[in-house]
Amino acid sequence: MTPTRKRRLIVISLVLAAVAIAAGLTVLALQQNMTYLFSPSEVEAGHAPASARFRLGGVVLEHSIKRASDSLKVDFVVTDRFKDMPVEYTGILPDLFREGQSIVATGALQDGHFVATEVLAKHDETYMPKEVADAIAKAKQAHKAKDGSP
Template identity: 55%
Template sequence: MNPVRRRRLLWVIALVVAAGLAAALVAMALQRNIAYLYTPSEVLRGEAGGHARFRLGGMVAGGSFQRTQGSLESRFKVMDGDAELPVVYTGILPDLFREKQAVVATGRMQGDTFVAEEILAKHDETYMPKEVADKMGMAHKKHDVPASTAQGTK
């Protein structure tokens, strides 16, 4: 092989290796930032098992909200019709956070409790995140809840 072809071949190989390395680094970075959405019943069944950080979606259970005296720690339960999961959050809750309203919390499981890093609340009385609405709709069908009492998406 003459020297010009050899040099071109080395450049092509180096370019392919560099592109492969860049693609692998991008894939790893994206995988770390992905947060899957699960309902409380899916979490309790172990479907969220391998994911260290995920989103928990459902409704804040009525009568479950408690604030620790003298701190920003809040405790409440998120339900999906099949199960309830206790949540702990330290920080300022969104203004629209209420019991019996849709919520999406991002965080990790710590024992039997979900420790939230971020809380997102619905922005008006008819909105619910599509993923949560779909999963809640399946729970309503399973428990024969009439569609008029189920919340939908905008």
């Protein structure tokens, strides 16, 4: 092998190694920033990460909204109609946020309740986010399987 070919081979090998390292770091960073959606039933079953951020999807339980009089703190309960999860949020809620409406909240579990950093509400009367509808359907199937009903 001539010295020129040897140099080319070394340069190509270094470029390929650099591309592989960059691709690996990119995939790792993307995986750490992903937030998966879980229903209250899945959270209670232990499928949600204990300390990492994730999204909680479901319906705001009727008569569960409690607003603090001296701050923007709001406590409410998200349900998939089988299990309930208390949620704490500090900030301005979307205009469409109300009881009985579908929401997706991003945050993490702390001391048995969900502390949200962002709350998104559905945009009309007939729309339910596909992820929320799928999570509720999965909870419904799990509930039926547990009860043994068809």
